[in-house]
Amino acid sequence: MSLSNAAHSIVEPSISTRRFAGSLVVLYAIITMIPLIWIVLTSFKSPDDAISYPPKILFTPSLEGYCNLFTTRSRQTPEFIKTLGPPQGLCDGIARDRNMVIAGPSNYVPRFVNSLIIAFGSTVLAVALGTLSAYGFSRFRVPLKDDLLFFILSTRMMPPIAVAIPIYLMYRTLGLSDTRLGMILLYTSVNVSLAVWLLKGFIDEIPREYEEAAMIDGYTRFQAFVKVVLPQATTGIAATAIFCLIFAWNEYAFAVLLTSGNAQTAPPFIPIIIGEGGQDWPAVAAGTTFFLVPIVVFTVLLRKHLLRGITFGAVRK
């Protein structure tokens, strides 16, 4: 293929141009990856290696960061530790080498579970509401349609702190402060605008003729929606759901201002993982790594729809 020039248009870049462009992009990609790689490396370092100067690239891997992430430990005298039986499991052994015993599980798992429940709960709600509205806006003549759509979008333009003030007061009155339900409703209201805009784009692309044919066959409009439109829109719905999931998963401003214990998610929790004598960087790195992995997977899954998602459906390919 490389030998035949027949298929080449005169505007195709030459091979040397491509190589040059490619090497610059690869260089940028490598530089941009260094902070992320550093997070993952740090999570496998011992606390001493993590804060050594110069920074260590080669080190003996340790699971101490992950152990510290999931447990709380208390300092004991070596004499007391000798009276205990053999260490139970890897983490117990690591802790005893530092004259500590494991006192119990840390709060990371409950915070992570909160993140999961709140992200999935709000995503399901936002996508369900968004699909219905998007179909309504896509297919029917709705009075003031453009104004309503702009209104839905504009709710996303508010600075989160500005919204948090009255939400804080409202939730305090309603007893929704620091509850998962409160956070689910809040994230749903933020995500629904994205869901409506994205899904309207996806549904607009499904030909109306499909439903009209179904309705001539005796389906009601609602049945046509459920049995014809929804299956056609599956990809769009899945992409929208992942975008909502990522937003709720990453959100920090509302979470840090409106939750404290019960409903706190992982983003406000990870920065306050403290070890003895300051921040426990390997544990913070471990918590960060654990938290970022799902997003990396989702990014790879979403890559074809990313553009649409980040522009509210304004740019399609």
Place this chain on the structure above:
Amino acid sequence: MNDLSASSQIIHRAVLVRPGVVRRIRGLSDKALAWLFITPTIVLLLAINIFPLVWTIYLSFTNYRANRANAPTKWLGGEWYQSILTDPDVWAAMQVTAHFVIWTVVIETVLGFGLAFLIDKKFRGHGLWTTIILLPMMLSPAVVGNFWTFLYQPQIGLFNYVVAFLTGRDASSFQMLGDVTLSPWAIVIVDAWMWTPYVMLICLAGLRSIPDYLYEAAEVDRASKWRQFWSITLPMALPFIMLAVLFRGIENFKMFDMVNLLTGGGPGSTTEVASITLKRAAFESWRTGYSSAFAIILFVTVFGLANIYVKALNRVKSR
């Protein structure tokens, strides 16, 4: 017809009685269905966005304090608005915000467009590398901001080490987060690292939308590559670049999470962007009325930008 539900069969019988309305009555009418589908979303947004907004407007005219909910509330009129617009601290915060927004947008646009231009050359493996470049923008800004504080540590941080290695300075001789002149740039660097891919992705769509025949015609006319870039590439991609600029502008105007974790507005108030000033007033000194007025001012500003955005968006769409 087997799967018709009982209720719609009843409607069918009703239809038999009045054959004139067969079409409209089968199932719900389109109009009823449209409202049934749209109302839940509108109700949710009214309850969780609009009602609080109206409440904020009301509070912005009072001396209400959220930590003294039982104290009598006094109507103050536009006093807060007047004091905010004449408060030098607010203007300082606006300047910090402007510095942050302008520099991040400029750097991200130049780098993002440059990257998109290179990726558009379709070298081998460009899909894979594009996905890798996109990763930072998908991550949680708070978690990322928190981790950059580690990279910026003066003694042990990787960033300082690399800068020291490249410039020959001592790694502990400068503090990215603790220095009055460096900290505004520290937040710009992290934001640019995170969001350059965003601009890149939108610009790439713009470049790919340019039809090949324009370049072919230019080649036939022997226009130089330089000329082609200024007369075809840039004008054709411009609406997309504008879209990216507006989106980044609005987002960074609202910036809170990343900066809050990196510097918390410090040292002093050198990185105190508007959202952090607002947070301090609302949730640390509990001046609810004052912060409500400030929130409304910020919202009106963003809303103005949003209006411009929608117009630009429609222009992109109509192409």
